[in-house]
Amino acid sequence: MKYWLFKSEASTWSWEQQVAKGDAGEEWDGVRNYQARNFMRQMKLGDLGFFYLSQKEKAVVGIVEVCAEAHPDSTTDDDRWDCVDIKAVAPMPTHVTLAMCKGDDRLAEMALIKSARLSVQPVTADEWQIICDMGGYSG
DNA sequence: GCCAACGTTGGC
DNA sequence: GCCAACGTTGGC
Numbered sequence: 001m002k003y004w005l006f007k008s009e010a011s012t013w014s015w016e017q018q019v020a021k022g023d024a025g026e027e028w029d030g031v032r033n034y035q036a037r038n039f040m041r042q043m044k045l046g047d048l049g050f051f052y053l054s055q056k057e058k059a060v061v062g063i064v065e066v067c068a069e070a071h072p073d074s075t076t077d078d079d080r081w082d083c084v085d086i087k088a089v090a091p092m093p094t095h096v097t098l099a100m101c102k103g104d105d106r107l108a109e110m111a112l113i114k115s116a117r118l119s120v121q122p123v124t125a126d127e128w129q130i131i132c133d134m135g136g137y138s139g
Numbered sequence: 140g141c142c143a144a145c146g147t148t149g150g151c
Numbered sequence: 152g153c154c155a156a157c158g159t160t161g162g163c
Contacts, residue, residue, distance in 0.1 A: 007161095009161090033146075034146090054160080054161055055161065058161085058162075098162080115144095115145090116144080116145095116160080116161060116162070117144070117145065117146085117159085117160050117161065119160090
C-alpha cells in the first residue's frame with residue numbers, strides 16, 4: 001500500500017464537495033501534468049492520500065482513499081490524460097499546515113516542500129505517519 | 140499583487 | 152534536440 005498527496009484549491013474543489021460524494025467518490029480530473037499523471041497510474045485500490053488545499057488554507061485537511069484505479073479523464077478527449085477516483089475517508093482532526101510541515105526537519109524532503117507545484121505527489125510511509133501524528137489522526 | 144519556480148511550446 | 156519565450160502555479 002502506498003501513500004499520496006492530492007492538491008486542490010478550495011475554490012475549485014473543496015473538502016466539503018469531496019465528502020458530499022460519499023463512498024462513490026469522484027474523479028480526480030483536470031490534471032494536465034505528466035509527472036502527476038504518472039503517479040496516478042501507479043495508484044492501487046485502497047491506497048491512501050492526503051487532501052491538501054493550496055492558496056488560502058495551505059494545509060492537509062483530510063484523508064482520502066483511491067476507489068478506482070487510473071482510467072481516462074472524462075473531462076477531455078485527449079487520451080494522454082488519465083485519472084483515478086478518490087473518496088473521503090475522514091477529516092484531519094487538526095489541519096496540518098504547510099508551515100507545520102516546513103517546521104519539522106523530518107519532512108524536509110517531502111515533495112510538498114521541495115516540489116511545491118506538483119499537484120499529485122507520493123508520500124513516504126514515514127511522512128504519512130508524522131503528518132497523521134501532527135494532525136491527531138490515528139486511522 | 141508580486142514574483143520565483145518550473146513545465147510546455149515552438150522556432151531554429 | 153536545444154533553448155528562449157511564455158504561461159501557470161502557489162507561497163508570501
